Amino acid sequence: MKQNLQKRFLALQKSYTEKLSYIEAQTLQQQSTxxxxxxxxxxxxxxxxxxxxxxxxxxxxxEKLLQQIEIELQKSENDINxxxxxxxxxxxxxxxEELQESIKPTWKKVADSLIFQILxxxxxxxxxxxxxxxxxxxxxxxxxxxxRILANKMAYWFSPVKRGDLAVFDSPxxxxxxxxxxxxxxxxxxxxxxxxxLPAGPENFVKRVIAIPGDIIEGKIEDGKPVVYRNGERLVxxxxxxxxxxxxxxxxGFFSPKNPIIRMLPSFLTWxxxxxxxxxxxxxxxxxxxxxxxxxxxxxxxxxxxHEVIKNPLTGEPFLRKAGEADPYDSFMKMRVPEGKYWCEGxxxxxxxxxxSWGFLDGSLVRGKASVIVxxxxxxxxxxxxxxxxxxxxxWTKKLRAERFFNILRNPLSESEQQ
Numbered sequence: 001m002k003q004n005l006q007k008r009f010l011a012l013q014k015s016y017t018e019k020l021s022y023i024e025a026q027t028l029q030q031q032s033t034x035x036x037x038x039x040x041x042x043x044x045x046x047x048x049x050x051x052x053x054x055x056x057x058x059x060x061x062x063e064k065l066l067q068q069i070e071i072e073l074q075k076s077e078n079d080i081n082x083x084x085x086x087x088x089x090x091x092x093x094x095x096x097e098e099l100q101e102s103i104k105p106t107w108k109k110v111a112d113s114l115i116f117q118i119l120x121x122x123x124x125x126x127x128x129x130x131x132x133x134x135x136x137x138x139x140x141x142x143x144x145x146x147x148r149i150l151a152n153k154m155a156y157w158f159s160p161v162k163r164g165d166l167a168v169f170d171s172p173x174x175x176x177x178x179x180x181x182x183x184x185x186x187x188x189x190x191x192x193x194x195x196x197x198l199p200a201g202p203e204n205f206v207k208r209v210i211a212i213p214g215d216i217i218e219g220k221i222e223d224g225k226p227v228v229y230r231n232g233e234r235l236v237x238x239x240x241x242x243x244x245x246x247x248x249x250x251x252x253g254f255f256s257p258k259n260p261i262i263r264m265l266p267s268f269l270t271w272x273x274x275x276x277x278x279x280x281x282x283x284x285x286x287x288x289x290x291x292x293x294x295x296x297x298x299x300x301x302x303x304x305x306x307h308e309v310i311k312n313p314l315t316g317e318p319f320l321r322k323a324g325e326a327d328p329y330d331s332f333m334k335m336r337v338p339e340g341k342y343w344c345e346g347x348x349x350x351x352x353x354x355x356x357s358w359g360f361l362d363g364s365l366v367r368g369k370a371s372v373i374v375x376x377x378x379x380x381x382x383x384x385x386x387x388x389x390x391x392x393x394x395x396w397t398k399k400l401r402a403e404r405f406f407n408i409l410r411n412p413l414s415e416s417e418q419q
Contacts, residue, residue, distance in 0.1 A: 005085060009069055012093055016062065019100070058099045065092040129153055130168060130368050132204055135380070138346035138353070139166065139206050140241050140289040143370070144301055146377045146384075147404065149206070151368035161342060161363070163230075164239075164413035165209045166370035169344075172358055174202035195266060206370050207344035207354050207361075208239060211337045218334040219356065226330035226349065239412050241348040246290035247310040247319035248302075252276055252381050272382045285310050286380070287321060287351045302378055303398035321350050329356040342366070376404035 065088055072085050130151040134143050143149070143166070151168040161167060177183045182199055190201030211217040211230055218229040228235045253275040255262050262270050288302045296304035309318045327350065337343055341360035346352025355361055378399045379387040388395045411418060 005082070005089060006073060008089055008093075009066075009073065012089070012096060013066060016066070016096060058095060058102060062092060062095045062099060065095065127153060130204075132168065132206070132370075133382075134206065135203070137245070137286065137288055137351050138348055139208070140348040140351065141243065141301055142166070142239055142347050142409070143206060143373070144376060144378075144401070144404070145286070145288070146379050146401075147373050148375050148377075149370050149409070150372050150374055152371040153368035155369035155371070156366065161209055161212060161366060161369075162411065162413075162418040163209055163212055163215075164411040164418055166206055166409055167209050167342070167344060167366055168204055168206050168368045168370055169361060170365040170367065171202040171205055172361060172365055174200075176202070193266070202365075204367070205354075207346050207352070209342055210235070210345050210355075211343035213337050213339045213341060215337045215343070216334060217337060217343050219330050219332040221326040221331050224326060225324055226326045228345075229334075239347050241289060241350075242323050243289050243291055244323050245287040245321040245348070245351055246304070247285040247321075248288050248304065248308050249277060249285050249310050250308055250380050252386070254386065272386075285319075289348065290318075290320070292320075297398075323350060325350065332356060340364075370409050372409060373404050373407040375406075376401040 069085065069088050069092065072081075072088070130153055132149050132151060134145055134147040134149060137145050176186055177199060182197070185193075185198045186201035189198075192198065192200035210228060216231050220227050220229065228237070254273050255270075255275060257263070257274050257276075262274060288304070290302075290304075291300055294300070296306055296309070311318050330349070337360060340363045342363060343355045344361050345354045345356060377384045377387065378401055381387045384399075387399055391399060
């Protein structure tokens, strides 16, 4: 036992000796910046005597402990009080850790703190809750472009996905890499860094769960209207968008992609700032829910600017998509949802790419359940600060949707319908 404790002591003593010169330098620096260095009268008794939180006080206490332990080691094995020796050694090791933390440069303390905070945020975001900005209008009018939502990632840990849930999931059209490093990058970071060979991660979608494993799903067009049957029963879907959609072209970002400074920098640093059309639709017009009975300024969901609305050059009327009209993919054969799969569709059916296009959703891609709209801004900008800078007045009168702040997203189906 003495041999083991002696090894610990010698290792501690060696580590302390190696750092002694730096510790003494830091002690002198702290003394020179202390108010006691210029005026002893200005110091409290605790500072004059060396309070426990100074480097000098920690150093002195540690050296006394090391001396006591060394004296204890000189005794014969039968005379050593091992309980006392072990307690002193534990205290000395703890003091040395505290001393190392005290002499750590400020920049390193800040860096360590930042790394720890980032790690905590990543863990929380990956396994507890997700923070998402809604990029498209596929779930209108229940979710709007610019809604910032929290997704509960623990919702499906102990209970299954239910019909009527607004599920958050990764796009099934962008596969994950089979190599572990690119996979982790896609999964937890998602920004493309071409120079390092790191691919972009899949987009996150929010869609309504229509059918769960074991359900028989079928899409039909009846009287020119799309309808969905589940287990032979025609669904009544109160959450589906009943308003038409209007074509809108927005311009986001600040700088031209031809700007020489922008062209010199890597794309993953500049993409939020580069001017681009309708970020959420790859340069094509966005389709927003629109109430024809009221003006652009009085729209219930999106305050529209006339210059952003795309109009037919022949008639001068805006391009509209009527709600409830059938698209070819609204009709699909009767299918049983396999185990581990789901059938999801957007609430704004005429503006949603979903299971009607790419088939069943694999359960491994489901990340959580959309639970609350934290706040909402009528903007496609990646960072709302951009809109505040460009529209300092309209931001508060047209962009900010205060009525949507902290809205709880509830499942509209009854308990029996959800199961």
